[in-house]
Amino acid sequence: MSSSGRELSRRAFVGGVCAAGCLAVAGCAGSSESEPKRSGPLQVPVGDVPVGGGVVLRADQVVVTQPEPGVFHAFSAVCTHDGCLVSSIDKGLIVCRCHGSAFSVDDGSVVRSPAQKPLPTRVVQQTGDTLTITT
Structure with a gap:
């Protein structure tokens, strides 16, 4: 495999890890934000x-x-x-x-x-x- 092939794989890996981390943080911080809110008082x-x-x-x-x-x-x-x-x-x-x-x-x-x-x-x-x- 060429060095450019490995670099692309590394980028894909790092990008995937970052995306997963962002989703995990968003899910922990505001998981109830996706719950339906009541209407009215x-x-x-x-x-x-x-x-x-x-x-x-x-x-x-x-x-x-x-x-x-x-x-x-x-x-x-x-x-x-x-x-x-x-x-x-x-x-x-x-x-x-x-x-x-x-x-x-x-x-x-x-x-x-x-x-x-x-x-x-x-x-x-x-x-x-x-x-x-x-x-």
């Missing part, structure tokens, strides 16, 4: 949202928080840095595992970069034991 039981924390609703791309008893906020779960979905809520922070950005559970503001913009807010209303979020 989202309803969440108040009891599903812990005080001092919150819940990430990946399929709906929404984060619902309760920083203090009876106070609820809702935000987009799409990180403003690179479009990954945030992964968890830990010690009063909404955390994105992709690059380490963190946002406040109180107002969605950036607490830790690389994100530069806050999470967009969503309208949340409480009726009895149910929260209704308009996305």
Whole structure:
């Protein structure tokens, strides 16, 4: 086999590995982004949202928080840095595992970069034991 034949094979191999890696990263970072989103308002039981924390609703791309008893906020779960979905809520922070950005559970503001913009807010209303979020 000539050297040009091997070089072409190497290029094909490296290109294939890079493509597979990109697909793997995209799949890990946003696998739920391909899930169908609900149409209309989202309803969440108040009891599903812990005080001092919150819940990430990946399929709906929404984060619902309760920083203090009876106070609820809702935000987009799409990180403003690179479009990954945030992964968890830990010690009063909404955390994105992709690059380490963190946002406040109180107002969605950036607490830790690389994100530069806050999470967009969503309208949340409480009726009895149910929260209704308009996305």
